[in-house]
Amino acid sequence: MASGFETTTEDYIAHHLVNATFGRFPDGHERGGEWGFASSGTEAEAMGFMAIHVDTLGWSIGLAAFFMFFFRRVAVSAAENPAAIPTGLRNLVESLIDIIDGLVRSVFKHPDLSYVAPMALTIFVWVFFMNLMDLVPVDLIPYIAQYGLGIEYMKIVPSTDPNITMGLALSVFSLIIFFSIRQKGLGGFLAEISFHPFGKWLLPFNLALEVVGLLAKPVSLGLRLFGNLFSAEMIFILIATMYTGLVIGLLGGFLQFAWAVFHILVVPLQAFIFMVLSVVYLAQAFDEGEAH
């Protein structure tokens, strides 16, 4: 165990599952009503809804800003010199755009791609980078934060935080609702969820079915990503607890390597799935007069 404060394996694991939480201390606490950083897992728990996971949200925004900075630089250079032979980063970004553009076009029959394609690009790269943080050794950055900066809790993989994944999924969901209503009108949208699949005489049944189907989209989207990444992170943490002796430590090292190699597959795959499903859901929102 690299992190030294904990004494038992349970403490170690529990410590790794607590976010750096900034929020309002609950009534009854000695600092009740005040805003501040939670100093323990139970305190963070007690803050309830009025709290922010500074670490995961910070890493999430930081990663997005990081890649958007490079994308913007490529865009500026592309605007300045459109005919230049693309090299290095521009080549990478252009091929990425090309792939995503082709994919969106194949799924999305509506001619207006101006919103969906950039969204797909953002989602893919962002989720990819969030997942990629899982390959950083579990204790490296928390250790630096703890002993170098005095930050007690530090979770660096944003996609292991359900707030982040559900935030993405609900954003996509709100876009689904928005575009559904914009394309079909409020009446059309309500008709779609009321009169399908069994005609108007079974309206309540239809409504229940369609609403569940609609709500299943963001839930499955967000929870799939969270579940995959959280479990992977958990396995990294469990492997990290094996570094107690030479033999078990070596075994742990081997396992960590093997799991990381496997995880290299999971990182882009989950990002890709999240992106494709978002595009497909949005395409359905644009679909008019679909006959079930």
Next chain:
Amino acid sequence: MNINLTLFGQMLAFFFFVWFCMRMVWPPIVAAMVARQEQIAEGLETAERAKKDLSLAQKRATDEIKKARGEAAEIIEQARKRSAQMIEEAKREAREEGERLKAAATTDVQQEVQRAKESLRKEVATLAMLGAERILERDVDAAAHAEMLERLAADL
């Protein structure tokens, strides 16, 4: 592990970054890609056209060469004919000149012969006169017999 304000923070960040990507990243890059695609298509088209032009020019050049070659052959043929003609003419002229010269020479010779005959005739008359004088041992009246001698000389 609980749901809290982070959710909304993430949603706000999502909308901001998607907006940023949509406004500041996607359009210029796609525009550049489209521009480059057009440029490449244009380049290919130009190359195709140039290739066609080249083949046309080559064909024209081959035609020109063929024509030039034909003309040259014709000129050479004409020259050959002309030279043969000139030689023939020269030969003919030479022959004529020769014949003319020969004729002139023949006339000269005949005139010479005539002249020689004439002088011989005169000599013979004189000699005959002398002979006769000697034979007669007397002076012959030359003037009296001249006419007779002239006739004799003309008969020779």
